[in-house]
Amino acid sequence: MEYHEQSRRLRQGKQMTIVENERASRFPDAELKARAAWHYYVEGLTQERISEILGVGRIKVHRILSAAREEGVVQFRIRDSVVECVVLEESLKQRFGLSQAVVVPSAADRSNAPLMIGHAAAAYLADHVNAGDVIALGWGRTLKFAINELPRRPIARTTVVSMLGGLTHAQPLNPTESAWDFAEKIGAECFLLPVPVYADRPEQRDAFMSQRSVQDVVFRARRANIAVLSVGSFSNDSPIANYGFIKPSELEELQAAGAVGDILCHFIDAEGRPVDHEVNRRVCAYPLQDLSDIPSIILVSGGQEKIAIMRAALANTKVSVLITDEDAAKGLLNR
Known part of the structure; x- marks a missing residue:
């Protein structure tokens, strides 16, 4: 025995x-x-x-x-391009008070930046989403790539909540579709905002957001322990501009009012404050002032064209984790 x-x-x-x-x-x-x-x-x-x-x-x-x-990785110096990324990660953490930063090498073709950053975000989420988590989700091209790359692995008692209304016609990027795809990948319960991203008029937006079903989803998002967000710029490939949510004249007015881009479809200035424009009074999305209710905010974005809006978001949002690329990291630190 x-x-x-x-x-x-x-x-x-x-x-x-x-x-x-x-x-x-x-x-x-x-x-x-x-x-x-x-x-x-x-x-x-x-x-x-x-x-x-x-x-x-x-x-x-x-x-x-x-x-x-x-293998010679260690000599008098560490011979690997990732070293610069590690240095940038530590600098970003110190400068912006982050708990963690992930920096990937910049893509040779800058149009591939969302794909590379999305891949890193998928790896991070696969490691850090745990049983019982409630995840509030934004939208954007980079987040779509992240969700596509996320391994299909059921995680018990998880919930995904969309933080924005949806599109009324099919498009490659849709906040509701992103939330649903994320939930399907991890076997989560999913809650969607049953309203358009932008109402036609501010009073219509108020009516939409006061509905009991909408208030329930916003309440669930407010109870999330993780928010995964991205930001949008005024570049030519911006979904907000390309999908016709906002007129070209309104985009010009927003820039004239000091907007540097959007977070959750709210347009903000360089200090991270919503600009005073009717467009911001028509958006059907989670309130920016309530982001502080969510303990861990993960910001996923990069590329040179996103530096200004990323800096603005970091200025007025308590971001815990930043996942970005070298170009954006250097731009954020060079000030």
Whole structure:
């Protein structure tokens, strides 16, 4: 009996060691080596702390560092382009009071920035959405890519709540569709705002938002513990402009009033404050002043054209996590 018990414990120990060693990381192998080397040799972190940051076991951290030395990743400097991203992440955290920042290398073709940032956002969400989470969701091209890249993995007792009204005609980007797709990926309950993104008149917007069904969804969004947002600029490929939500003359008026872009379809100035324009009184979306009710806000956006609106959002919104690219990170810090 004693022999069998010892044998059983030995097998369990081996299984635990295998699990410890094979914990998956969200980073590719080459990037994992560079990040581990940076944290260990430059920042002086312990292997235990590096294990927590990278999401791998302590034994694997030791092996990664050994491999980094053997393969020449560690010489007099760390030879990897990701090093600059790591430095930018730390600088962003300090400058904007973030709990975490994720910076990806800028795309050679800048039109691919939303795809690359979306891929990083999908990896982050896959690691950080847990059972029981209530996720309030914005919209945008980058978030759509993130949701597309998100692995299909049911997470118990999760809820996804759209923070905006929907489109009345089919378009590639739709807030309600994004919320539904996200919910389907993680097996979550889903709540949608049954109103258009913009009403025709402010009084119509007030009538829409006062409906009991709409108030229920807004209440659920207010009870979320995570909000995943993006921001929009005045670039030519802006969905708000391309989908005809707002007249070209109104876009010009918004810019003249000091708007640098939008968050949740509310147009804000460089200080992050809503501009005084009728368009902002017609938007059917979660109130910006209530974002402070949500404990963790994840901002997913990047590209040079988004620097001004990202800076504005960071100025007046308590963002916890920023997921962006090198171009935007450098622009945010160069001021």
